[in-house]
Amino acid sequence: MQEVPEPEVGRDDVLVRVLRTGICGTDLHIFAWDPWAQSSVPVPLVVGHEFVGEIVQLGSDVHDLELGDLVSGEGHLVCGRCRNCMAGRRVQCSRTDSVGINHPGAFAEYIALPATNIWRHRPGIALDVAAIFDPFGNAVHAALTFPVLGEDVLVTGAGPIGIMAAAVAIYAGARFVVVTDLSEYRLELARKIGATLALGADASVPEAMARLGMVEGFDVGFEMSGSPRALRTMLPAMCHGGKIAMLGLPTEEFGVAWSRLITNMITVKGIYGREMFETWYWMSVLVSSGLDISPVVTHRFRAEDFEDAFEVVGSAECGKVVLTWDGS
Numbered sequence: 001m002q003e004v005p006e007p008e009v010g011r012d013d014v015l016v017r018v019l020r021t022g023i024c025g026t027d028l029h030i031f032a033w034d035p036w037a038q039s040s041v042p043v044p045l046v047v048g049h050e051f052v053g054e055i056v057q058l059g060s061d062v063h064d065l066e067l068g069d070l071v072s073g074e075g076h077l078v079c080g081r082c083r084n085c086m087a088g089r090r091v092q093c094s095r096t097d098s099v100g101i102n103h104p105g106a107f108a109e110y111i112a113l114p115a116t117n118i119w120r121h122r123p124g125i126a127l128d129v130a131a132i133f134d135p136f137g138n139a140v141h142a143a144l145t146f147p148v149l150g151e152d153v154l155v156t157g158a159g160p161i162g163i164m165a166a167a168v169a170i171y172a173g174a175r176f177v178v179v180t181d182l183s184e185y186r187l188e189l190a191r192k193i194g195a196t197l198a199l200g201a202d203a204s205v206p207e208a209m210a211r212l213g214m215v216e217g218f219d220v221g222f223e224m225s226g227s228p229r230a231l232r233t234m235l236p237a238m239c240h241g242g243k244i245a246m247l248g249l250p251t252e253e254f255g256v257a258w259s260r261l262i263t264n265m266i267t268v269k270g271i272y273g274r275e276m277f278e279t280w281y282w283m284s285v286l287v288s289s290g291l292d293i294s295p296v297v298t299h300r301f302r303a304e305d306f307e308d309a310f311e312v313v314g315s316a317e318c319g320k321v322v323l324t325w326d327g328s
Helices: 025-032 035-040 127-131 134-142 160-171 184-192 207-212 228-237 258-265 278-288 303-315
Strands: 013-021 050-057 070-073 110-114 118-120 151-158 174-179 197-199 220-223 236-244 267-272 297-302 320-324
Touching: 013 070, 013 127, 025 035, 035 118, 035 174, 035 258, 050 110, 050 134, 070 127, 070 134, 118 236, 127 134, 127 207, 127 297, 134 160, 151 160, 151 228, 160 184, 160 220, 174 207, 184 197, 197 207, 207 228, 220 228, 220 258, 228 236, 297 303
Parallel strands: 151 174, 151 220, 174 197, 220 236, 236 267, 297 320
Antiparallel strands: 013 050, 013 110, 013 320, 050 070, 070 118
């Protein structure tokens, strides 16, 4: 922890006093200063990108937000001029900067962002939930990229985003939602949010399907772990014409059974970030209409105790870990 200058606020920006922040797996890579972090993060830099706070200053050209608004921020800063941006596909901007990675972030008392990246929360939202809207958005983007109403869903990876994606699928009307993971702690969280089955490393997905009376495979898959083993488990469990939303980032290249993917006519779609801002709208509607993602937040630390918080995140014996910046 160190003193840094208060962020400058341009005429199109807002200054936000940070109340709570979530710790992301990306932050863990930066904290460990692994090869990816060394090649990606300019130093010195305030890191962190999951946050909620209140607006304390408005740029001179900002007129649709107000002082005191409770807000979070879209962490992808897009160029606005590439073909995708000009066509309204900002999530696919080819020149994206990322808050807390190559743009000053939220692990500080204040963060400044363009007003176009600010999301104003609906009244009454819990601060812990608002603080994790960024990863919740990843979960919603993955979970709703294919129709799940009445479908059978397989989720590989019960990290916080995988658990939230499972919760969204359940809330959106999926029939069976089966979650797999190596961590019994996280499998218990999956059971807590209502997963039909939560399977450990030694469990058989085909046996689980038989227990549920499934005969044609899963309709939709969410691959949230980045594990080669997980995707290899998922592919043969999919029905013909099944659809996979793949959000987990593998650490290295690996082979898959392409012949099965082709002959079974399986669709695989890569998921990165959130649709700006349709996913944010869906998130707010889901939470305000009753979806409870608060069980995914399992630990809270004061910001000055960040080292203890990162140790918990690194242990994987946790769901989402939140840092408080307002003394609460």
